[in-house]
Amino acid sequence: xxxxxxxxxxxxxxxxxxxxxxxxxxxxxxxxxxxxxxxxxxxxxxxxxxxxxxxxxxxxxxxxxxxxxxxxxxxxxxxxxxxxxxxxxxxxxxxxxxxxxxxxxxxxxxxxxxxxxxxxxxxxxxxxxxxxxxxxxxxxxxxxxxxxxxxxxxxxxxxxxxxxxxxxxxxxxxxxxxxxxxxxxxxxxxxxxxxxxxxxxxxxxxxxxxxxxxxxxxxxxxxxxxxxxxxxxxxxxxxxxxxxxxxxxxxxxxxxxxxxxxxxxxxxxxxxxxxxxxxxxxxxxxxxxxxxxxxxxxxxxx
Amino acid sequence: xxxxxxxxxxxxxxxxxxxxxxxxxxxxxxxxxxxxxxxxxxxxxxxxxxxxxxxxxxxxxxxxxxxxxxxxxxxxxxxxxxxxxxxxxxxxxxxxxxxxxxxxxxxxxxxxxxxxxxxxxxxxxxxxxxxxxxxxxxxxxxxxxxxxxxxxxxxxxxxxxxxxxxxxxxxxxxxxxxxxxxxxxxxxxxxxxxxxxxxxxxxxxxxxxxxxxxxxxxxxxxxxxxxxxxxxxxxxxxxxxxxxxxxxxxxxxxxx
Numbered sequence: 259x260x261x262x263x264x265x266x267x268x269x270x271x272x273x274x275x276x277x278x279x280x281x282x283x284x285x286x287x288x289x290x291x292x293x294x295x296x297x298x299x300x301x302x303x304x305x306x307x308x309x310x311x312x313x314x315x316x317x318x319x320x321x322x323x324x325x326x327x328x329x330x331x332x333x334x335x336x337x338x339x340x341x342x343x344x345x346x347x348x349x350x351x352x353x354x355x356x357x358x359x360x361x362x363x364x365x366x367x368x369x370x371x372x373x374x375x376x377x378x379x380x381x382x383x384x385x386x387x388x389x390x391x392x393x394x395x396x397x398x399x400x401x402x403x404x405x406x407x408x409x410x411x412x413x414x415x416x417x418x419x420x421x422x423x424x425x426x427x428x429x430x431x432x433x434x435x436x437x438x439x440x441x442x443x444x445x446x447x448x449x450x451x452x453x454x455x456x457x458x459x460x461x462x463x464x465x466x467x468x469x470x471x472x473x474x475x476x477x478x479x480x481x482x483x484x485x486x487x488x489x490x491x492x493x494x495x496x497x498x499x500x501x502x503x504x505x506x507x508x509x510x511x512x513x514x515x516x517x518x519x520x521x522x523x524x525x526x527x528x529x530x531x532x533x534x535x536x537x538x539x540x541x542x543x544x545x546x547x548x549x550x551x552x553x554x555x556x557x558x559x560x
Numbered sequence: 561x562x563x564x565x566x567x568x569x570x571x572x573x574x575x576x577x578x579x580x581x582x583x584x585x586x587x588x589x590x591x592x593x594x595x596x597x598x599x600x601x602x603x604x605x606x607x608x609x610x611x612x613x614x615x616x617x618x619x620x621x622x623x624x625x626x627x628x629x630x631x632x633x634x635x636x637x638x639x640x641x642x643x644x645x646x647x648x649x650x651x652x653x654x655x656x657x658x659x660x661x662x663x664x665x666x667x668x669x670x671x672x673x674x675x676x677x678x679x680x681x682x683x684x685x686x687x688x689x690x691x692x693x694x695x696x697x698x699x700x701x702x703x704x705x706x707x708x709x710x711x712x713x714x715x716x717x718x719x720x721x722x723x724x725x726x727x728x729x730x731x732x733x734x735x736x737x738x739x740x741x742x743x744x745x746x747x748x749x750x751x752x753x754x755x756x757x758x759x760x761x762x763x764x765x766x767x768x769x770x771x772x773x774x775x776x777x778x779x780x781x782x783x784x785x786x787x788x789x790x791x792x793x794x795x796x797x798x799x800x801x802x803x804x805x806x807x808x809x810x811x812x813x814x815x816x
Binding site: 270505546 | 587692749750770781786795803
C-alpha cells in the first residue's frame with residue numbers, strides 16, 4: 259500500500275458527490291455529516307453539496323413544508339421553474355427552496371405564464387382532487403401533486419397535453435434504525451386526436467434497516483394502461499381508479515415476493531438444516547476423511 | 561474512522577465495493593482499519609495445481625498474491641511468503657475437507673476455503689469462508705430466484721490451551737444479495753450484510769475443529785434467521801407502513 263497519492267480537490271469532490279447521491283431516501287443529511295468528517299475539507303464538501311443536493315432532492319422528490327401552513331411542495335423536475343423555484347400547482351404558489359438545508363424559505367404567487375390555461379386546469383384540478391382523496395386513503399404519509407408537463411397553454415379541445423401525478427410517501431424512524439419511501443410517478447398522455455388517455459406508471463419502493471447491519475429493499479415496477487378521453491371529472495375518476503388498481507396489485511406482488519423468500523429463494527442459497535435434516539456431526543468428522551481415503555484409493559484402483 | 565463506518569452503514573450493500581475504494585483513497589492512513597472492518601463480497605481464484613476454486617480474503621493475501629488452501633501455493637507465485645506451521649497446516653487441511661462437506665450439506669453447492677495462521681498470543685486464528693451464488697436466469701426451476709449470492713466470513717480467534725480449555729472468539733459476517741425479476745411484479749431486490757460476535761470457553765477434548773465448527777454452525781443458523789425474520793421482516797413492515805395493505809380487503813368487496 260505504498261501508493262499514497264494525494265487526491266486532487268476535483269477527485270475528492272467527485273467522491274463526495276457520489277456518496278451524497280447514493281444516500282438512501284431521507285438519509286442524505288446523515289451521510290453529509292459523516293462525509294464532512296471524512297473529507298475534513300469544507301470547501302470541497304460545500305461544492306459537492308451544491309451540486310449533489312438539487313439532484314438528490316429531485317430524484318427522491320422530497321416534500322417540503324411551505325411557510326404559512328399553506329401546504330407541502332414536492333421538489334420534482336416536473337414543477338421546476340428555476341434551480342431553486344418549484345411550482346405547487348394546487349396552491350398556485352411558487353416555493354423558493356434551499357436545496358442543501360432542504361427547507362422552503364419563502365413562497366410567491368405563480369404568474370399566469372407559469373400556470374396552465376383554464377381549460378387544462380379543469381383537468382388538472384379534477385385529477386388533483388381525486389388523487390388527493392386516493393392518496394389520503396392509501397398512504398398515511400403520502401403527499402401528492404399533479405403537474406402539467408406538456409401542452410399547458412391549450413385553450414380548448416383539439417390539442418394533446420400531458421399530466422403527471424406524483425405520490426411520494428416517506429417514513430423515517432432513525433430511532434428504530436429504519437427508513438423507507440414509496441414513490442409513484444404516473445404520466446398521463448391526453449391524446450385528443452384519438453380520444454384516448456395513455457398511462458405509464460413508475461413505482462419505486464425502498465426500505466433501509468440498519469440496526470447492527472445494513473439491509474436494503476429496492477423494488478421497482480413499471481406499468482401501462484389506457485382509458486377513453488372524457489370530461490375532466492370522468493377522466494379524473496377513471497385515472498384514479500386505474501392508479502389505485504395497479505398500485506394495489508403491486509403491493510400484493512411485493513407481499514408475495516416476501517412470502518416466497520423463506521421457502522424458495524432463501525433456501526436455494528442456504529438451507530435451514532442440512533440435507534440430512536440433522537445438525538452437522540462435528541464430533542464424528544473422521545468418517546468424512548475415511549470416505550475420502552476410500553474414494554481416493556478406488557480412484558487410483560481404476 | 562467512526563464517520564467512515566457510518567457511511568458504510570448507509571450506502572446500499574451492492575455499492576459497498578465502490579464505497580470502500582472511495583474511502584480508501586480519501587483515508588489512506590486508515591486503509592488497514594478499513595480493510596479489516598469492512599467486509600467485501602468474496603472473490604474467487606482457480607487453483608490450477610489442484611483444479612479447484614478457492615476464496616480470496618485479507619487472510620490469505622500477501623502483496624498481490626493469494627495462497628490456495630488446496631495446494632498451499634501462492635498465486636501468482638511469491639517468494640518469502642508466510643505459511644502456517646506444519647502442525648497448523650495439518651489442521652487447516654482437515655478443516656478444509658470437513659468444511660467442504662458441511663458446506664455441501666447446507667448449501668448444496670458453493671465454494672469454501674479455510675485459512676489458519678499463528679497469532680502473537682500462542683494461539684491461532686482461523687478464517688472460514690463460504691461463497692454461494694444462486695441460480696442464474698434460464699436455469700428452469702420453480703423458484704423465482706434469478707440472482708442471489710450468499711457470502712459468509714467467519715473469523716475465529718482461538719486462545720492458548722489452559723487446563724484443557726480454550727477461549728474462542730468468533731466474528732461472523734453474512735452478505736446476502738437477492739433479486740427476483742418478472743413481468744408482473746418488476747424487480748425486487750433485497751441486499752444486506754450483518755455481523756455478529758460470539759465468545760465461548762470450551763474444552764478441547766474433542767478438538768479445535770469440532771468446537772469451531774459447532775460455533776460456526778450455530779452462528780450461521782442465527783444469522784440466517786435474523787436476516788429472514790428481523791431484517792427482511794423490518795423492511796416488509798416498512799412497506800406496509802408506507803401503504804397499509806388493509807385497502808386490499810376493502811377493494812375486493814365491491815367486486816365479489
